[in-house]
Amino acid sequence: MLYFNEMATVKKKKKTDGAEEKILSAARKLFTEKGFDAVKTRDIAKEAGINLALLNYYFRSKENLFVIIMKENMAKFMEVITKIVDNEETSLEQKIEVLVANYIDILSVNPDMPLFVIRNSRIDDQRMKMRGKFMNSYFMEQVQDSIKKGKIENINPANLILNIVGLTIFPFVAHRMFQSANGFTQKEFNELMQERKKLIPKWIEAMLKVK
Amino acid sequence: MLYFNEMATVKKKKKTDGAEEKILSAARKLFTEKGFDAVKTRDIAKEAGINLALLNYYFRSKENLFVIIMKENMAKFMEVITKIVDNEETSLEQKIEVLVANYIDILSVNPDMPLFVIRNSRIDDQRMKMRGKFMNSYFMEQVQDSIKKGKIENINPANLILNIVGLTIFPFVAHRMFQSANGFTQKEFNELMQERKKLIPKWIEAMLKVK
DNA sequence: TTTTGATTTAAACAAATGATTAAATCATTT
């Protein structure tokens, strides 16, 4: 006479429903928003609606939890970038276009990510991989090729990357600078970013023609 | 029979020589380098070679000391920008050139300043002023004028500023990203910035021709 | 020389914060 109950109670041992997940969500939100130092373990516990000790029970420490979120964020980013940059089917121009569009789309949803990454120099290895991915990509081959063929001017690859990434990311880094008081509203800011999505590739192209 | 002594002992009551100044210097260095949270009052005291309590004796609190440094930094920046941007004697192109060159020169000496400013959203009023200075400057008048005369394409002023500032400042923000391990040395980085000093104005000009 | 007021110090306080502990609770198995 237990089989009814057995079907109903599929969940095995779960008092606080998905406590581990709730902690991860809370940590993800708070860390990404405020950075490591500004977030207290008690904030995370409160946001997750769980007891403080649970945080240390599931994840060994605050640091550990942070690293998990950090890697998660970076992986998400890297996956998108790699896919674009190593694509052998698209032209240089198309890559820049897609790259910028993807960056801006991700950042529009996650506007605090760049500051988060910059603020926390704890985990460098991920960023290093990013740099490597860029420099050794098919994208870079295409750049060298275009220079050789005289389609674009000779440009330092570092400058090209700095320009693409800088033009795209910087507004999000400076974010609050352009919102406070007589500045921009969130809506205006987002509209501006959508406008830049179209413009940045054109600007980059124009740059590549500069002698 | 006191006049000899009066001349010799010009310094009035100074045991720890210039303690106040030493605290300011230490705070300036540490705050600019690491930001508010990462610097402990004990760090400052140690760096200044003074007793911890002196910090609270001369400056009421850590926060107060920080605000002083912050305003100092912003004022230095603002002074340069204002002078350039309101100059009625120089052309638009010259302004961009001088603006970029000055930014890069200041930042080359003070590479941690942008991160410092971004990291500490405590004092917003200064940055607001900066924005105002830009938007209501003679520089902006010249932009509008050039657009009217068809010398440059119609561009959203916000975009123009974001591009100039972004291209110039972003490398310093991403600083460490481009240095660790197989990245850049300090020397290489500085050389790259010097190169950009010449290139950014050209890039901006090219942008301004994009339809 | 004594007094006075500014400067400096060592010590302590109080709050915040990351982590741990020991006991309680609950679902499942025996």
Next chain:
DNA sequence: AAATGATTTAATCATTTGTTTAAATCAAAA
């Protein structure tokens, strides 16, 4: 139902950190 092992809690610990206090020191004035 009792035992078991995972989950959860309240309470506590230990450290860090900004600040204060009370006393000591020192230079100048009286």
